[in-house]
Amino acid sequence: MSSREKILNAVKKNQPALEPLPDVAAINAIQFDDVFAQFGTVLKNIGGNVVEVNDLNKVSQYVQHTFNGAQNCITTIADLTGVSQLNIQEDAHALQNVELAVINAQFAVAENGAVWITEEQYKLRVLPFICNHLAVIIHKNNIVNTMHQAYDLIQNADYGFGVFIAGPSKTADIEQSLVLGAHGPKSMTVFVL
Amino acid sequence: MSVTNAKHPELAAAFNKDAARVGWHDETLWWIRQKRDKAAWTLPEWEELRETASQIKLNTLSNLSEYLTAFEKNALANGAIVHWAADAKEHNEIVHKILQQHKVTQLVKSKSMLTEECGLNDYLAANGVDVVDTDLGERIVQLANEHPSHIVLPCIHWKKEEIGELFHQHLNTPKGNADPQFLTEAARIHLREKFLTRKVAITGVNFAIAETGEFVVSTNEGNADMGAHLAEVHIACMGIEKLIPQRKHLGVFLRLLARSATGQPVTTYNSHFKTPNKNQQLHIILVDNGRSVQLGREDFRNSLKCIRCGACFNTCPVYRRSGGHSYHTAVAGPIGSILAPNFDMKKNADLPFASTLCGSCTNVCPVKIDIHNQLYKWRQVLTEEGHSPKTKTLAMKLMAFVLSKPAAFNLGGKVGRKVMRWFPFLVNNKLNPWYKQRDMPVPPKQSFTEWYKKNKK
Numbered sequence: 001m002s003s004r005e006k007i008l009n010a011v012k013k014n015q016p017a018l019e020p021l022p023d024v025a026a027i028n029a030i031q032f033d034d035v036f037a038q039f040g041t042v043l044k045n046i047g048g049n050v051v052e053v054n055d056l057n058k059v060s061q062y063v064q065h066t067f068n069g070a071q072n073c074i075t076t077i078a079d080l081t082g083v084s085q086l087n088i089q090e091d092a093h094a095l096q097n098v099e100l101a102v103i104n105a106q107f108a109v110a111e112n113g114a115v116w117i118t119e120e121q122y123k124l125r126v127l128p129f130i131c132n133h134l135a136v137i138i139h140k141n142n143i144v145n146t147m148h149q150a151y152d153l154i155q156n157a158d159y160g161f162g163v164f165i166a167g168p169s170k171t172a173d174i175e176q177s178l179v180l181g182a183h184g185p186k187s188m189t190v191f192v193l
Numbered sequence: 194m195s196v197t198n199a200k201h202p203e204l205a206a207a208f209n210k211d212a213a214r215v216g217w218h219d220e221t222l223w224w225i226r227q228k229r230d231k232a233a234w235t236l237p238e239w240e241e242l243r244e245t246a247s248q249i250k251l252n253t254l255s256n257l258s259e260y261l262t263a264f265e266k267n268a269l270a271n272g273a274i275v276h277w278a279a280d281a282k283e284h285n286e287i288v289h290k291i292l293q294q295h296k297v298t299q300l301v302k303s304k305s306m307l308t309e310e311c312g313l314n315d316y317l318a319a320n321g322v323d324v325v326d327t328d329l330g331e332r333i334v335q336l337a338n339e340h341p342s343h344i345v346l347p348c349i350h351w352k353k354e355e356i357g358e359l360f361h362q363h364l365n366t367p368k369g370n371a372d373p374q375f376l377t378e379a380a381r382i383h384l385r386e387k388f389l390t391r392k393v394a395i396t397g398v399n400f401a402i403a404e405t406g407e408f409v410v411s412t413n414e415g416n417a418d419m420g421a422h423l424a425e426v427h428i429a430c431m432g433i434e435k436l437i438p439q440r441k442h443l444g445v446f447l448r449l450l451a452r453s454a455t456g457q458p459v460t461t462y463n464s465h466f467k468t469p470n471k472n473q474q475l476h477i478i479l480v481d482n483g484r485s486v487q488l489g490r491e492d493f494r495n496s497l498k499c500i501r502c503g504a505c506f507n508t509c510p511v512y513r514r515s516g517g518h519s520y521h522t523a524v525a526g527p528i529g530s531i532l533a534p535n536f537d538m539k540k541n542a543d544l545p546f547a548s549t550l551c552g553s554c555t556n557v558c559p560v561k562i563d564i565h566n567q568l569y570k571w572r573q574v575l576t577e578e579g580h581s582p583k584t585k586t587l588a589m590k591l592m593a594f595v596l597s598k599p600a601a602f603n604l605g606g607k608v609g610r611k612v613m614r615w616f617p618f619l620v621n622n623k624l625n626p627w628y629k630q631r632d633m634p635v636p637p638k639q640s641f642t643e644w645y646k647k648n649k650k
């Protein structure tokens with residue numbers, strides 16, 4: 001007998017009688033008066049940065065100003081001027097020197113400061129992890145209260161890879177002292193359009 | 194790595210030699226427990242979430258064979274390669290075989306308590322494979338030739354000065370520099386080189402979704418993603434109990450996990466891996482290693498609901514004061530003490546006794562495992578099977594005798610109170626195990642019964 005059969009047989013034999021699956025939609029989840037304000041507060045608390053902008057020009061200006069014309073700022077947003085476009089043919093390893101990556105996120109979550117991003121939006125999976133600084137753009141009316149609503153939006157979307165990112169990469173493994181920039185970005189800016 | 198046959202009391206005694214360190218360890222973990230409380234209190238629906246999570250896991254366990262086959266089918270359709278491992282040995286061999294097929298002798302690994310449970314690092318090292326653990330805390334204990342002492346905070350028992358010295362020896366940082374920011378930066382540079390050059394990455398799995406065949410890995414550092422997205426081969430290792438039925442159930446578990454673990458609203462990264470990356474092979478190894486047996490133990494099957502948040506460790510008065518290594522198993526703490534006797538009753542018979550049964554673990558557990566009840570039940574099973582620690586068995590027999598005879602109880606109490614008042618050194622000495630790390634209370638002049646008799650009327 002293969003291990004597969006052995007395991008499945010043992011599990012089948014030992015699992016208890018079928019128990020019902022609870023209804024997640026029945027959870028009486030928290031609602032915030034102002035999801036944008038809540039999102040901003042939480043993101044700042046976890047080391048992120050929120051910038052309200054009127055249009056993409058403001059994003060360009062902010063990037064020019066903050067990164068001071070640094071080399072290796074790249075984006076996957078076609079309409080964003082003043083920042084080089086990602087060459088999607090590139091070998092992922094070549095992204096190791098990217099200073100800033102600017103990408104689109106689908107929506108944000110007020111309760112925990114996370115944004116949802118899928119590979120289809122930014123092409124090279126490692127990009128938001130390998131860059132020194134990460135910036136994402138969301139629309140103000142795409143902020144939901146909780147993770148339940150987040151999964152209501154995602155539903156059965158067919159992505160290859162998707163990720164919730166909440167703030168910069170961090171660690172507190174050395175005596176519980178919080179350090180930003182463990183392996184991934186040292187900062188995360190969310191532009192809210 | 195050091196292998197020991199010592200039991201929890203001896204190992205805890207060794208940890209307790211340094212009183213200042215014990216105090217520091219205790220306070221640090223209690224501080225994390227308090228952060229967990231604050232995070233939980235921000236959500237009025239917290240108890241509802243715990244109950245829902247517990248029920249989802251119960252449904253999962255009751256239908257696990259179906260969910261496993263559905264997961265396999267969907268993962269295959271996504272382009273992953275699925276393996277089944279009955280035990281630790283088979284798991285390790287599968288990993289090794291994949292490495293041989295790709296002619297690889299070096300790899301990066303992100304946190305996976307399953308690979309710790311299976312002893313993968315030692316197995317691979319014996320076969321000439323260089324494994325680099327990439328979670329900062331895990332890298333620290335790996336450089337020190339140790340195992341993690343906590344499932345979420347692997348080097349919680351290390352002081353920054355010691356880490357500074359360790360990095361000085363291994364990463365050439367300046368002697369005497371113990372600044373966490375500086376040391377983390379040094380580790381970042383050291384590990385980045387590994388991410389960029391290794392062709393194989395191993396990750397653990399936090400949740401696997403039967404409905405979609407995808408799996409989710411939660412980290413704060415981003416090390417799982419750096420490893421997996423830069424590698425040509427990604428091997429994800431998971432216990433069969435990591436399944437959940439549907440994607441929307443992640444909403445419940447991701448709301449509970451980080452809040453329970455560290456008091457964060459969510460971990461920085463929750464990565465959903467569905468298809469292999471471009472030009473990549475994705476392997477998923479489903480591991481049983483005793484889980485199907487535990488599933489059949491009615492009293493203990495709930496332990497398979499565990500999502501490895503570590504909250505029961507942080508709150509446990511015994512764990513906080515005895516340190517993770519005193520549990521001599523990959524998963525320490527209260528939940529580890531329920532899982533370990535399932536692997537080996539004789540070797541781990543001491544662990545269900547390493548608890549005060551205060552129930553704090555049960556109160557914080559995000560999936561509502563009745564941890565302290567299960568510890569209590571294990572004691573009975575182990576005692577029946579003749580595995581309970583000898584000193585405790587004698588003491589319990591005596592206690593059973595005294596408690597069953599009110600006269601003996603009253604007399605014993607009277608004598609005890611007198612002895613303690615007149616000759617306190619007879620009880621407060623090193624021969625009495627209860628005196629270790631405790632001060633005996635000043636005994637009252639009267640017992641409750643005596644007081645009650647005098648004052649009723």
Ligand code: SF4
Nearest residue numbers: 499500502503505558
């Ligand atoms: S038993 Fe509960 S509290 Fe302990 S690690 Fe598992 S999920 Fe967390």
